[in-house]
Amino acid sequence: MRRTFVCGNWKMHKTAKEALLLVKQLLIGIDATWYDKVEVAVAPPFVYLFPLSRLLAGTPIGLSAQDVFWEGEGAFTGEVSPVMLKDLECRYCIVGHSERRIYFGEKDKDVNKKVRALISQGITPIVCVGERLEEREAGKVKEVVEGQIKGALDGVEIASPSDIVIAYEPVWAIGTGKVATPEDAQEVHAFIRELLKSMWGKLADEIRILYGGSVKPDNVASLVAQPDIDGALVGGASLKAESFVEIVKNAGGF
Ligand code: 13P
Numbered sequence: 001m002r003r004t005f006v007c008g009n010w011k012m013h014k015t016a017k018e019a020l021l022l023v024k025q026l027l028i029g030i031d032a033t034w035y036d037k038v039e040v041a042v043a044p045p046f047v048y049l050f051p052l053s054r055l056l057a058g059t060p061i062g063l064s065a066q067d068v069f070w071e072g073e074g075a076f077t078g079e080v081s082p083v084m085l086k087d088l089e090c091r092y093c094i095v096g097h098s099e100r101r102i103y104f105g106e107k108d109k110d111v112n113k114k115v116r117a118l119i120s121q122g123i124t125p126i127v128c129v130g131e132r133l134e135e136r137e138a139g140k141v142k143e144v145v146e147g148q149i150k151g152a153l154d155g156v157e158i159a160s161p162s163d164i165v166i167a168y169e170p171v172w173a174i175g176t177g178k179v180a181t182p183e184d185a186q187e188v189h190a191f192i193r194e195l196l197k198s199m200w201g202k203l204a205d206e207i208r209i210l211y212g213g214s215v216k217p218d219n220v221a222s223l224v225a226q227p228d229i230d231g232a233l234v235g236g237a238s239l240k241a242e243s244f245v246e247i248v249k250n251a252g253g254f
Pocket of ligand 1: 212
């Protein structure tokens with residue numbers, strides 16, 4: 001059984017004070033019984049990982065980074081390594097987000113190096129894939145997603161299905177309020193699972209594939225009701241405790 005997973009990607013938002021407050025509100029707002037059905041994590045900006053790792057220690061909420069560099073240490077000004085993330089008890093790290101691909105020129109081969117480096121440290125990468133609007137309109141969704149999945153995971157070995165999470169985030173749905181229909185998203189998720197099966201066989205049945213792009217309290221239930229949608233990567237609606245708590249609740253069907 002794949003346990004539903006909801007992760008809040010805060011992107012470049014919040015002051016330190018606001019970050020601590022939000023997590024405190026989540027710890028109070030999320031009912032302890034919901035965690036049986038829903039795993040929860042937050043992905044704050046790098047600078048808040050340290051204080052939040054202390055606040056979240058021993059709690060059910062996991063910590064994720066939003067990016068990483070693939071080297072362990074060295075003269076790489078401005079970068080953060082998987083070893084550092086491990087030291088702060090990050091369970092997850094988002095890689096290949098479309099904003100990194102679009103604004104920072106990140107390529108599938110870079111994502112591949114990050115995935116390998118994270119797995120070697122025991123951190124689970126949340127690998128983001130998804131087509132742009134013009135690619136969808138040109139009927140190239142599967143072609144684009146296949147290229148991203150194969151590029152990001154080329155030669156990657158996993159020992160357990162929990163070693164990796166995939167997030168399908170159609171670029172046209174991110175921050176636009178235009179959510180993919182559950183059926184359209186399901187079609188792509190099922191396709192991704194087939195690709196994972198061709199790489200890792202039966203392990204793929206237990207790998208979680210999240211949907212991301214304008215997930216809100218009122219649409220999350222119909223998305224996770226689909227057979228291959230195993231949770232959500234939430235941007236805007238993860239920035240307020242009220243809406244994120246509601247998303248976790250509705251994702252679990254409570
Ligand atoms: P929104 O939920 O704001 O559309 O962002 C989705 C996203 O990019 C999560 O990584």
